[in-house]
Amino acid sequence: MSRDEFIELRVADVIAETDDANSILFEVPQQHQPLFAFKAGQHLTLKAEIDGEEIRRNYSLCVAPHEGVWKVTVKRIEGGVFSNWVGDELKPGDSLEVMPPHGSFTAQFDAKAGARQYVAFAGGSGITPVMSLIRTALISEPESRFSLFYGNRDSNSIIFLDQLSDLKDRYMGRFELYHFLSGEAGEVDLFNGMLTRETCDMILDTFVQDPKAVEGYFICGPGPMMDAAETALLDKGVDKPRIHIERFTAGTPSAAASKRVAKLKEDASGTTLWVTLDGRARKVAFDGDNILDSAREAGLPAPFACKAGVCATCRAKVLEGEVEMGARYGLTDEEIEAGYILTCQSVPKGDGVKVDYDA
Ligand code: FES
Incomplete structure (x- = not known):
């Protein structure tokens, strides 16, 4: 199964936790339960089409793995398309597209x-x-x-x-x-x-x-x-x-940081890179913005959710060459040290960079 694959799950219940927060309880069929096994603190990426637009959002699981239930809590944000849609429209019996749990806000309990x-x-x-x-x-x-x-x-x-x-x-x-x-x-x-x-x-x-x-x-x-x-x-x-x-949201980058990233993108235009996903390596032209969009533009179903450097859904490893990364909230220092990048925030430095989503 591709890491970008969403599974359609039935909404078993929508529970009002406060005036502006609702929990969604999912029904995970037996055959998908191994795929949906999670560690405490991890999150789910939800996808829905709202007013003709595909929206993806990450929400943390608020339950413990041993409880055998899958529940996320969605707080309304003023003007928030997804959170208000959940509060106003979503009801038990509906279905949502859900990506299996991921995230590194966890610990090894022993x-x-x-x-x-x-x-x-x-x-x-x-x-x-x-x-x-x-x-x-x-x-x-x-x-x-x-x-x-x-x-x-x-x-x-x-x-x-x-x-x-x-x-x-x-x-x-x-x-x-x-x-x-x-x-x-x-x-x-x-x-x-x-x-x-x-x-x-x-x-x-x-x-x-x-x-x-x-x-x-x-x-x-x-x-x-x-x-x-x-x-x-x-x-x-x-x-x-x-x-x-x-972090649920990214801060606004400084003017100096934005200028630096714009210059890197300009320098990287016209380069090509190798992207491995689901065991297949493909040569991809850099689209002028970031590695994730370049891979998707080339037809590879590279996974993503926030596109803001927060959720780490788009994580990949650099195998060759150099990459510059903007926001990096979603990665730990150890992951960065080990060569992992957030592809939605990364720009290749020169030709021939190799990144691997499977690593
Ligand atoms: S898609 Fe969330 S960090 Fe890249």
Whole structure:
């Protein structure tokens, strides 16, 4: 099967989680279940035709692998074509095109590892993959602890409010939950306001105590919150590989970066490259924009979703030659080191570059 192949799945239910967030529960037929096996924190790419236009979006699974269900949560975005279509139109019994799970916002949980500590900073719908990780960590590592610091506007906008408090009851002493609300004043001043850099520092000093001893940090939410949490951790001396970050959207590149990428594209026009996909290598002319579009233009079904350097669906490995990459949020430092690129963000430097989607 091609990595770009979407499988049509039936929607078993559409569940309103809050006024503006809906979960889609999928029915995965027995024969596709091995293909849809996933790791905690991974996401699905969904595809639908809305008003005559093909739209692809990634949404994180909010369930744990052992639960045997496939559920993603979609928060409405103002003017968002897909998220509002899900909220207004999608109903049980409909079908959606779904690409098998992928993504690297995950960790290797190990029942034999003893007592470990995990910490997550989540904001708004960033709770979705974190929910999957919390459920998985608590069940697969019976001695480990998980602390969640979760920022929202007000209590009505908290996705999974009840499920989180159920988890707190069920795993008393092992799961700690702290809500931070920016638009609703509670009794404890400490928990009023957003997860800013100052708040993250306070959290690490007060609730985590020994940040370097934590096995894994998971950060997912609005950009400024993620930057605040990440820099606070790095300044405490936490090793980078312990910090896992999942971005839903890309930031706007600086004018200087955009200018540089434009120049690279200009220089690369007229070059050709070799692209391997599903075991077949093809010579492809660079289309002047990026390697992904060049491959698709040449008829290769190269996989993609966000086209913004975030989801890593378009990941491939450079086997020969040099490539320049713009946004690289979707890759870890280890993957970049190993030669992986996001083809939607990459431009060949010179002729004869070889990239492999199967690697
Ligand atoms: S398609 Fe999402 S990173 Fe390239």
